[in-house]
Amino acid sequence: VSKRSYNARAVVTGAGSGIGRSFAIELARRGGSVLCADIDVERAEETVQMIEQDGRQAWAIECDVSKSDDMRELGRRARELFEGPVSLMINNAGVGIGGRPVGEIGEDDWRWALGINLWGMVYGSEVFLPQLKENGAGGLINVASTAAFAAAPQMAAYNVGKAGVLSLSETIAAELSGSPIAVTVLCPTFVKTNVAVDGRITAAGSKLASELMRRTGFHPDRVARLTLDANDRGRLYVLPQLDAKAIWLMKRLAPRTYALGAGLLNRLLDGADGSETAAESEKTDGSQSVSAPS
Numbered sequence: 207v208s209k210r211s212y213n214a215r216a217v218v219t220g221a222g223s224g225i226g227r228s229f230a231i232e233l234a235r236r237g238g239s240v241l242c243a244d245i246d247v248e249r250a251e252e253t254v255q256m257i258e259q260d261g262r263q264a265w266a267i268e269c270d271v272s273k274s275d276d277m278r279e280l281g282r283r284a285r286e287l288f289e290g291p292v293s294l295m296i297n298n299a300g301v302g303i304g305g306r307p308v309g310e311i312g313e314d315d316w317r318w319a320l321g322i323n324l325w326g327m328v329y330g331s332e333v334f335l336p337q338l339k340e341n342g343a344g345g346l347i348n349v350a351s352t353a354a355f356a357a358a359p360q361m362a363a364y365n366v367g368k369a370g371v372l373s374l375s376e377t378i379a380a381e382l383s384g385s386p387i388a389v390t391v392l393c394p395t396f397v398k399t400n401v402a403v404d405g406r407i408t409a410a411g412s413k414l415a416s417e418l419m420r421r422t423g424f425h426p427d428r429v430a431r432l433t434l435d436a437n438d439r440g441r442l443y444v445l446p447q448l449d450a451k452a453i454w455l456m457k458r459l460a461p462r463t464y465a466l467g468a469g470l471l472n473r474l475l476d477g478a479d480g481s482e483t484a485a486e487s488e489k490t491d492g493s494q495s496v497s498a499p500s
């Protein structure tokens with residue numbers, strides 16, 4: 207077992223909340239220095255304060271992972287602050303989107319979701335793999351989701367991005383096979399974070415996701431710890447929960463039955479009403495979504 211999660215020079219995207227914040231704090235506890243990147247820099251600064259209270263070193267930086275210039279700048283800043291290449295990169299930032307079937311999602315929402323959830327991790331890998339190689343050893347952790355293989359209905363824009371992240375991670379793992387750089391892809395079901403309320407999820411979808419999260423969700427600290435331990439052991443796949451493992455097995459062993467189940471779920475979801483996003487329903491208590499195609 208390597209100790210690459212200890213005393214790391216680490217970058218975490220989306221470090222201002224949820225799983226990203228837990229990764230940053232745990233890495234600092236393990237003796238590392240952490241560059242906390244987030245589109246919401248105030249949240250990233252809060253994470254830095256938490257780390258500094260523990261007597262560890264961290265920095266906050268504003269960065270939109272969907273912008274290649276921001277990601278290149280993140281790479282430059284990291285090298286400068288660490289006075290050398292990073293040893294651990296965590297592509298974590300992601301957004302929730304769901305509640306509408308394909309044909310009603312609209313190009314704007316597709317581009318927004320894939321820009322962050324897929325391109326963000328593509329940029330993160332392109333920018334930081336050369337630094338990890340220069341360092342000679344280290345880890346790359348990409349946060350996907352069970353959505354990467356579950357193909358749950360009314361979540362296409364999310365599913366497609368996460369499937370891309372899974373494939374990206376598997377490919378990089380093959381390319382780095384035999385090297386001392388370990389790639390890990392995290393595929394959780396529900397984790398207790400802000401992802402179900404902050405994104406572009408319809409009110410009914412957000413309510414359902416928040417309820418499932420409250421009942422079945424793991425604490426993000428636990429997910430961060432076991433993912434770092436898995437990367438130390440050189441494990442590619444991390445499916446922290448039993449339901450994630452069950453979906454993975456079911457899809458492979460009984461794909462037709464699985465597809466029938468997914469269709470049934472869609473009919474159940476169609477029974478739930480409301481198509482405005484959670485944020486819109488809060489603001490307007492209203493009837494029509496601004497991002498719905500006209």
Ligand SMILES: NC(=O)c1ccc[n+]([C@@H]2O[C@H](COP(=O)([O-])OP(=O)(O)OC[C@H]3O[C@@H](n4cnc5c(N)ncnc54)[C@H](O)[C@@H]3O)[C@@H](O)[C@H]2O)c1
Pocket residue numbers: 219220221222223224225226243244245246249269270271272298299300301302322349350351352393394395396397398399400401402404419
């Ligand atoms: N919470 C879950 O149930 C769950 C399940 C599976 C996968 N995930 C994945 O975990 C990752 C972390 O999400 P979370 O659940 O901690 O959510 P969260 O909403 O609590 O945190 C996400 C953070 O990312 C930041 N962010 C959003 N857009 C960004 C951008 N363009 N650039 C930089 N930062 C940005 C947000 O400001 C926020 O601080 C995501 O990739 C998400 O898809 C979460």
